[in-house]
Amino acid sequence: MTDSAAHLEDSPEESRLDATRLIHNVGWTFIYLGVFTLGFVVHQLFITTWFAQQAQSELTVERIEQWGDTDITEVVVVANPDNPNEPIIVSADEAPGGASGRAEPLVLKVESRPETGAAFALIRIPKIERLQNGWNVVEGVSTADLRNGAGHMPDTALPGQPGNAVIAGHRTTWGMPFHELDTLDPGDRIEVDTALGTHVYSVREIHIVRPSEIWVADPREGAWLTLTTCHPKFSARERYVVVAELVFGPNAEVIEVMS
Amino acid sequence: MIKRIWRLLPGPLYARVIQAVVLATIFLVALHFFYDWLGKVMLDQGGTVG
Numbered sequence: 001m002t003d004s005a006a007h008l009e010d011s012p013e014e015s016r017l018d019a020t021r022l023i024h025n026v027g028w029t030f031i032y033l034g035v036f037t038l039g040f041v042v043h044q045l046f047i048t049t050w051f052a053q054q055a056q057s058e059l060t061v062e063r064i065e066q067w068g069d070t071d072i073t074e075v076v077v078v079a080n081p082d083n084p085n086e087p088i089i090v091s092a093d094e095a096p097g098g099a100s101g102r103a104e105p106l107v108l109k110v111e112s113r114p115e116t117g118a119a120f121a122l123i124r125i126p127k128i129e130r131l132q133n134g135w136n137v138v139e140g141v142s143t144a145d146l147r148n149g150a151g152h153m154p155d156t157a158l159p160g161q162p163g164n165a166v167i168a169g170h171r172t173t174w175g176m177p178f179h180e181l182d183t184l185d186p187g188d189r190i191e192v193d194t195a196l197g198t199h200v201y202s203v204r205e206i207h208i209v210r211p212s213e214i215w216v217a218d219p220r221e222g223a224w225l226t227l228t229t230c231h232p233k234f235s236a237r238e239r240y241v242v243v244a245e246l247v248f249g250p251n252a253e254v255i256e257v258m259s
Numbered sequence: 260m261i262k263r264i265w266r267l268l269p270g271p272l273y274a275r276v277i278q279a280v281v282l283a284t285i286f287l288v289a290l291h292f293f294y295d296w297l298g299k300v301m302l303d304q305g306g307t308v309g
Contacts, residue, residue, distance in 0.1 A: 043294040044302060146305035153307070168306040173298055178306060214309040229306035236304040 044173045048147075052175030055148040059136040063119035070120070070195035071112040076105045077162075079258045085156060085163030085219040087258065106254050111158065111195050114139040121159055122193040123150055123167065128180045134193070135177040137167055147174050156217055156226075159192040160199035160246070162255050164220045171230040171240070178229035181240055190225060190244050196251070201225045201244035209239050216241050222259045223251065 077087040087108065114120035121137040137159075141151035150169035157163030169178035184190075190201040201224075208231055209216060216226055216239075223246035231240035246252050264282070268275040299305075 039290065040294050040297065043291065044298045047291075048295075048298070141305065141307045143299070143305065146307070151305070151307070166308075168308070170303050170305055173303045174305075209308070211304070211308055216308055228308055230303045234302050236300075236302065239306060239308055241308075 048174045049176065052147060052149075052170075056136055056175065059119035059138065059149055063122065063136055066114060066118055066120050067195040070114075072195060073110050074107050075110055077108045077254075077258065078106070079162070079221070083163075083219055084221045085161075087162050106258055108162070108254050109196050109250050110161065113158065116140040116142075116154070117145055117148075119149060120194060121152065123177075124191040124193070125184070125189070126191070127184060127188050130179060131177065135169070135175070137192070141168050146170060149175075150177050153217055157219070157223070159194055159225060160196050160223065160249050160251050162223050162251075162258060164218065164224045164226055165192075166217045166226045166228065168228045172234050178227060178240075179233070181227060181229050181242055182231075184242050190227070190242075192225065197249060199223075199225075199249035199252070200247055202247045203242055203244045205241075205243040207241040207243070209241055211236070211239055213239070216243075222246070223255045 075089045077089055080086055080088045116139050119136045119138050122134040123131065123137055124134040125131040136149040137152050138145050138149045139152050139154065141153050145151045146168065150167050152158070153166040153168065156166040159165045159167075169181075170176055171178050171181070184203050184206070186203050186206070188203045190203065192199045192201070207216065216228065225244045225246070227242040227244075228239050230236045231238040246255060265275070265279065268278045270278070
């Protein structure tokens with residue numbers, strides 16, 4: 001009798017053994033998959049958050065040092081119709097309120113731009129418990145930057161300055177600073193501390209857009225803050241966007257007159 | 260599977276323990292980076308636009 005013929009005539013006991021082995025292997029495969037999935041959930045929800053909290057502690061110290069090193073200047077400005085993010089700096093005589101102008105020149109307080117990766121601001125949202133004590137904002141929106149804190153998009157205005165300051169943050173991982181951003185309603189308050197002082201914004205618009213919709217970062221007339229995060233929760237399919245207008249702060253009155 | 264790997268490690272007990280610790284560390288670091296990549300692709304890209 002050949003081997004293959006012998007195989008065909010396996011006893012019922014051997015067939016039962018094969019079936020048992022198969023069930024055993026399938027069972028272990030499911031156990032491994034379960035452990036892998038559980039590990040993924042624990043990693044994303046807790047381990048990344050632990051890393052982010054450690055980074056936040058270090059960034060708080062760094063931010064305070066950064067504020068000490070920030071150059072603050074006062075400049076006379078007029079609005080730039082081509083790019084609201086960059087008002088035109090003029091001499092005192094050329095200013096609308098200068099020698100030949102109206103009542104007082106528009107003097108804007110300007111801070112130097114931080115280096116990429118540096119913590120330079122603190123965002124606080126009283127309505128969101130997680131953000132009541134603030135979350136550090138770093139310059140840049142690279143993967144590494146956003147793991148440490150919320151990230152300010154380069155080439156957009158700094159908070160408290162004319163134009164549109166765009167800040168992105170994680171929704172469900174890495175400290176999840178913007179987890180409850182969808183609880184904000186028009187009129188809610190957002191505060192951003194920088195070396196200049198506290199800039200208070202009021203929520204005006206809420207949008208849900210595709211990640212490619214870059215228009216949300218476009219410059220705006222006046223002073224605005226745009227917060228972006230992933231949407232819906234536990235998905236990167238869309239972006240939840242909160243747009244707020246500057247209502248109080250070191251530059252609020254000047255920017256209002258400029259607009 | 261863990262038992263099988265343990266049996267395959269050469270040398271005396273202390274050497275096998277050291278090798279096991281090194282292997283476990285490499286495995287956990289690799290798993291961290293894999294989970295990190297998977298989380299970025301599936302769950303949360305940090306909220307940036309563009």
